[in-house]
Amino acid sequence: xxxxxxxxxxxxxxxxxxxxxxxxxxxxxxxxxxxxxxxxxxxxxxxxxxxxxxxxxxxxxxxxxxxxxxxxxxxxxxxxxxxxxxxxxxxxxxxxxxxxxxxxxxxxxxxxxxxxxxxxxxxxxxxxxxxxxxxxxxxxxxxxxxxxxxxxxxxxxxxxxxxxxxxxxxxxxxxxxxxxxxxxxxxxxxxxxxxxxxxxxxxxxxxxxxxxxxxxxxxxxxxxxxxxxxxxxxxxxxxxxxxxxxxxxxxxxxxxxxxxxxxxxxxxxxxxxxxxxxxxxxxxxxxxxxxxxxxxxxxxxxxxxxxxxxxxxxxxxxxxxxxxxxxxxxxxxxxxxxxxxxxxxxxxxxxxxxxxxxxxxxxxxxxxxxxxxxxxxxxxxxxxx
Ligand SMILES: O=C(O)C(=O)C[C@]1(C(=O)O)C=C[C@@H](O)C=C1
Numbered sequence: 001x002x003x004x005x006x007x008x009x010x011x012x013x014x015x016x017x018x019x020x021x022x023x024x025x026x027x028x029x030x031x032x033x034x035x036x037x038x039x040x041x042x043x044x045x046x047x048x049x050x051x052x053x054x055x056x057x058x059x060x061x062x063x064x065x066x067x068x069x070x071x072x073x074x075x076x077x078x079x080x081x082x083x084x085x086x087x088x089x090x091x092x093x094x095x096x097x098x099x100x101x102x103x104x105x106x107x108x109x110x111x112x113x114x115x116x117x118x119x120x121x122x123x124x125x126x127x128x129x130x131x132x133x134x135x136x137x138x139x140x141x142x143x144x145x146x147x148x149x150x151x152x153x154x155x156x157x158x159x160x161x162x163x164x165x166x167x168x169x170x171x172x173x174x175x176x177x178x179x180x181x182x183x184x185x186x187x188x189x190x191x192x193x194x195x196x197x198x199x200x201x202x203x204x205x206x207x208x209x210x211x212x213x214x215x216x217x218x219x220x221x222x223x224x225x226x227x228x229x230x231x232x233x234x235x236x237x238x239x240x241x242x243x244x245x246x247x248x249x250x251x252x253x254x255x256x257x258x259x260x261x262x263x264x265x266x267x268x269x270x271x272x273x274x275x276x277x278x279x280x281x282x283x284x285x286x287x288x289x290x291x292x293x294x295x296x297x298x299x300x301x302x303x304x305x306x307x308x309x310x311x312x313x314x315x316x317x318x319x320x321x322x323x324x325x326x327x328x329x330x331x332x333x334x335x336x337x338x339x340x341x342x343x344x345x346x347x348x349x350x351x352x353x354x355x356x357x358x359x360x361x362x363x364x365x366x367x368x369x370x371x372x373x374x375x376x377x378x379x380x381x382x383x384x385x
Contacts, residue, residue, distance in 0.1 A: 103123060200221040207246045210245060290360075291356075316362075317355065
């Protein structure tokens with residue numbers, strides 16, 4: 001076992017400006033080489049899993065890079081528990097780094113965004129670092145500009161944030177925790193502006209969707225921007241008289257806006273779940289509740305997904321989330337092996353969260369079973385594994 005770490009130069013983003021673009025470094029891959037149980041599979045054909053062990057909040061994730069479609073994939077599951085001493089240290093949720101200085105946590109949006117609040121909830125003493133886009137947040141962690149990231153993954157009204165599901169498997173970051181945040185939207189406007197005077201409302205698409213009924217009732221035009229706080233900032237800077245912003249009460253005070261209406265979301269119980277991401281995984285244990293996230297693909301055929309999910313049901317392992325996304329690099333596959341079939345199917349990735357630690361033998365058996373299923377499928381179809 002060896003550990004190689006490469007530290008690229010640190011860039012200090014201006015504190016009041018979101019990171020807009022991460023410069024690319026000529027850097028070695030940051031790699032933690034462990035002693036994994038390696039199972040070579042052609043990911044193209046099969047089930048590939050990537051696990052993530054969430055602690056009380058979390059998931060340690062190892063999603064495979066979706067770019068190397070035809071390369072063998074190392075499936076490492078439980079081997080990491082064989083030599084715990086050699087593993088990276090568990091992450092601290094204190095928000096303080098090794099030397100007591102605040103850890104830097106990237107989030108998407110401007111100061112006053114809900115994601116900033118989520119970052120503060122996840123890492124209470126952290127320095128939250130604003131980034132313009134979700135991709136930038138992933139890059140900021142990958143390139144050592146920040147220590148962690150906090151990103152929205154689903155909302156109780158709007159559903160999954162698909163962009164972040166897709167980005168998860170394109171970056172080699174680990175899910176190390178999660179936090180939920182109650183989202184209470186306000187309608188903000190410049191002082192002197194009334195609701196009747198508004199013809200349009202700016203906000204993040206998710207926020208606009210969460211206030212769909214209210215905005216329809218008001219008959220205002222929706223305009224999508226990058227984040228809720230950015231909408232508030234725009235309305236304020238441009239002293240707009242015909243436009244308001246859907247954002248937090250905190251954004252109102254940051255940008256000097258008036259709160260015209262509170263709790264305008266369609267349901268008072270409006271909650272967003274955020275993932276905490278890091279370069280290094282947490283060490284799964286059995287001493288407290290854990291959650292694990294995996295992603296896999298399956299062959300086409302009747303009952304394959306049923307069988308895949310049954311490996312958890314038969315072991316009384318509770319699933320908390322399932323999401324499917326078309327595979328981007330290879331969205332369609334033909335119905336026969338020659339590739340000449342006229343029928344084409346979408347090829348999917350299945351994301352599953354379940355309540356168990358991969359240090360738990362029951363969960364290990366379930367994951368082993370899931371792998372075996374793919375082998376069976378290979379025999380049945382004759383496809384090369
Ligand atoms: O725009 C913000 O304030 C965000 O933090 C983004 C975001 C999201 O992407 O879902 C976060 C929480 C709310 O659900 C609405 C918007």
